Amino acid sequence: MHPDIAHPSSRPIRVGLALSSLCLCSVVFAEQFVLFDQTFTFEEKDSVSTKSHLHVLAEQFGEDTPKDWTFPCDYRNGRIHIRLEVLEKPEGGARTFWSLCYIPIRGQNRNYGCVTSPSYTETGVYYRDESMAEFWENDSIIWSEGIKKMSLVLKGPKVNGKAHAHLQPDPKLYFPTKIRVTMVQVSKDSEFDPSKILHWGGS
Numbered sequence: 001m002h003p004d005i006a007h008p009s010s011r012p013i014r015v016g017l018a019l020s021s022l023c024l025c026s027v028v029f030a031e032q033f034v035l036f037d038q039t040f041t042f043e044e045k046d047s048v049s050t051k052s053h054l055h056v057l058a059e060q061f062g063e064d065t066p067k068d069w070t071f072p073c074d075y076r077n078g079r080i081h082i083r084l085e086v087l088e089k090p091e092g093g094a095r096t097f098w099s100l101c102y103i104p105i106r107g108q109n110r111n112y113g114c115v116t117s118p119s120y121t122e123t124g125v126y127y128r129d130e131s132m133a134e135f136w137e138n139d140s141i142i143w144s145e146g147i148k149k150m151s152l153v154l155k156g157p158k159v160n161g162k163a164h165a166h167l168q169p170d171p172k173l174y175f176p177t178k179i180r181v182t183m184v185q186v187s188k189d190s191e192f193d194p195s196k197i198l199h200w201g202g203s
Contacts, residue, residue: 031073031187032196033064035150037180039087042154044175047166054152061147069143074188075132076143081192082128083200084117085180093121094173096165099153100183106145113137114153117181125202129192132185152181 036056058065069075082100089096101114115135118126132138141147155163156174165174182200186192194200 031190032184032192033066033075034062034197035065035183035185036061037182039178039180040152041088041178042175044166044171047154047171047175052154052164052166054154056150056152058146058148065147067146069146069185071144075185077188078132078190079186079192080115080130080132080135081184081186081194082115082117082130083180083182083184083197084120084126084128085182086120086123086126086177087180088176088178089120089123090173090175090177092170092173094156094168094170095119095121096174096177097155098179098181099151099155100181101151101153102141102147103149103151104141104143104145105148106142107140108142109140110137111140112151113140150183 038056038060040054042054066073066075084098097119098117099114100117101112103112113136115130116128118128120126154165154174154177156165156168157163159168165171168174182197184192184197
């Protein structure tokens with residue numbers, strides 16, 4: 001799904017199970033890693049120069065993030081689990097969501113791909129689970145070469161073809177905002193184990 005269409009900072013935690021150089025990917029032991037777990041405060045004055053973008057660089061990724069997402073564990077065809085904690089949001093109930101974009105070291109076609117966060121109108125904790133083979137332009141990323149950063153783009157309803165928050169008729173419905181985003185990657189044929197992410201069920 002295109003990222004303009006909405007659906008209706010902690011230390012990384014070691015959550016995988018490795019056996020020698022092989023990946024044990026079973027329904028009993030989930031092979032998963034925290035891509036990043038970061039808290040952001042975003043103000044309107046910062047949104048214009050960044051065009052509503054926040055960035056997480058590779059050096060801020062979890063320590064278990066692989067260079068090759070296809071081997072020995074196949075994360076490219078696994079699933080992504082998103083926990084979005086909206087800590088602060090202006091009043092007014094504006095529908096809001098984020099495009100969470102993988103920026104590869106080497107790409108093709110559009111050269112990046114984005115998964116869409118849950119949409120929300122108020123503070124709270126929101127979750128989403130999606131296949132890595134189904135989100136917008138996922139095949140524009142050469143996953144074996146790795147990811148150099150993530151771009152998080154704050155959005156609302158489309159206005160003149162654009163959904164970016166700083167282009168909304170009233171940006172003060174979106175800024176300032178404070179969020180905590182946790183993205184957990186789970187390998188193909190494994191099951192996500194939320195008990196390994198200490199804050200997954202709460203703040």
